Amino acid sequence: MKAVRFDQYGEPAKVLAVEDLPLPEPGEGEVRVRVVASPVNPSDLSYVRGYYAGVHAEFPAPVGFEGVAVVDALGPQVKDLVIGQRVSVVNGQGGNWAEYAVVPAGDLFPVPEEFPDEQVASFVINPATAILMVRRVLAVPKGEWLLQSAAGSELGRMIIRLAGHDGIRTVNIVRRHEAVAELEALGADAVIVSTDAPIDGQVRGIVGPEGVKYAIDPVVGETGTQMFKALHEDGRMLVYGSLTGEPIRVGEDPRHILAGRRVLEVFWLGYWLPRLEDAERRQLARDITALMHEGIVETSPGHRYPLGEIGAAVEEAETTGKQGKVLLVPA
Numbered sequence: 524m525k526a527v528r529f530d531q532y533g534e535p536a537k538v539l540a541v542e543d544l545p546l547p548e549p550g551e552g553e554v555r556v557r558v559v560a561s562p563v564n565p566s567d568l569s570y571v572r573g574y575y576a577g578v579h580a581e582f583p584a585p586v587g588f589e590g591v592a593v594v595d596a597l598g599p600q601v602k603d604l605v606i607g608q609r610v611s612v613v614n615g616q617g618g619n620w621a622e623y624a625v626v627p628a629g630d631l632f633p634v635p636e637e638f639p640d641e642q643v644a645s646f647v648i649n650p651a652t653a654i655l656m657v658r659r660v661l662a663v664p665k666g667e668w669l670l671q672s673a674a675g676s677e678l679g680r681m682i683i684r685l686a687g688h689d690g691i692r693t694v695n696i697v698r699r700h701e702a703v704a705e706l707e708a709l710g711a712d713a714v715i716v717s718t719d720a721p722i723d724g725q726v727r728g729i730v731g732p733e734g735v736k737y738a739i740d741p742v743v744g745e746t747g748t749q750m751f752k753a754l755h756e757d758g759r760m761l762v763y764g765s766l767t768g769e770p771i772r773v774g775e776d777p778r779h780i781l782a783g784r785r786v787l788e789v790f791w792l793g794y795w796l797p798r799l800e801d802a803e804r805r806q807l808a809r810d811i812t813a814l815m816h817e818g819i820v821e822t823s824p825g826h827r828y829p830l831g832e833i834g835a836a837v838e839e840a841e842t843t844g845k846q847g848k849v850l851l852v853p854a
């Protein structure tokens with residue numbers, strides 16, 4: 524089979540290569556799946572660069588944490604799955620950028636037939652993150668303001684729609700003016716451009732001088748630093764990405780470190796997902812299904828690339844202003 528792997532950390536377009544490998548056999552409790560499509564997510568690219576702290580590569584390392592696939596072979600002791608069944612695959616060690624992958628049966632999510640492959644390809648990582656951050660970890664009350672950065676990302680758009688559905692108001696930070704009208708059309712209550720004026724002042728101008736109680740940030744650097752300054756004295760901010768790769772500063776303004784009880788906290792799905800009880804996990808899958816039916820956690824489909832064009836695929840995935848989620852389509 525063909526599979527994308529890398530044998531050292533580095534720039535994805537340089538270090539990723541397609542290799543011919545033997546068809547993998549599933550062991551006890553494992554399933555072999557035939558991959559139909561796998562998204563190019565920011566976490567895949569951080570991992571290849573060696574910035575993804577939660578998962579360590581053993582070289583030569585497979586890539587691709589998420590995707591839609593068809594069950595191809597069952598290892599011993601696997602129940603409740605049938606060959607030919609379509610599933611969403613969260614492959615915690617990477618390996619979905621390949622024609623076939625072997626994963627523990629517990630990493631497969633059965634999916635309703637009616638959703639198209641490009642939605643099932645992104646069934647778990649972004650939808651589960653949106654739901655867990657907003658409803659469970661921050662538990663933002665109805666009527667409150669939620670501040671978010673990188674609001675034009677696929678996940679940011681899900682959060683705008685989910686917040687609207689749950690009666691939460693959003694202030695959305697983008698880096699390009701062109702994104703403003705698009706996000707307002709999705710239901711964003713306010714959209715600000717990070718380069719127009721200091722974020723802190725822009726946010727307080729919208730939510731009030733006391734600042735915002737809930738914030739989520741995957742950008743960090745200057746944007747995250749300004750967002751922390753915009754927090755209410757009881758405010759709480761989740762950092763869930765590192766798109767700039769720059770440090771976030773919380774103590775440069777003494778008024779914000781020696782007053783109130785602001786909290787800066789990390790959110791990583793790789794921490795939360797394995798800690799969910801079986802019943803909570805099934806409920807999460809039901810919530811994603813219901814919200815996908817309503818278009819709330821849907822992903823805009825982007826260009827599709829075969830594995831052989833891996834370099835072009837990963838470059839497009841990080842192009843400023845790209846439209847939709849880039850998909851690798853092995854077949």
Ligand SMILES: NC(=O)c1ccc[n+]([C@@H]2O[C@H](COP(=O)([O-])OP(=O)(O)OC[C@H]3O[C@@H](n4cnc5c(N)ncnc54)[C@H](OP(=O)(O)O)[C@@H]3O)[C@@H](O)[C@H]2O)c1
Nearest residue numbers: 565652673675676677678741763764766790791792843844
């Ligand atoms: N912690 C977790 O468990 C978890 C789970 C899922 C996702 N995430 C994180 O969530 C974020 C969004 O994921 P996604 O799949 O929705 O991504 P995506 O659709 O590929 O979108 C990326 C977005 O980030 C913006 N962006 C990129 N570099 C930026 C920079 N230097 N400064 C400001 N904005 C920047 C882009 O803005 P333009 O539109 O202007 O190009 C684009 O809107 C990523 O950081 C990802 O790692 C984390």
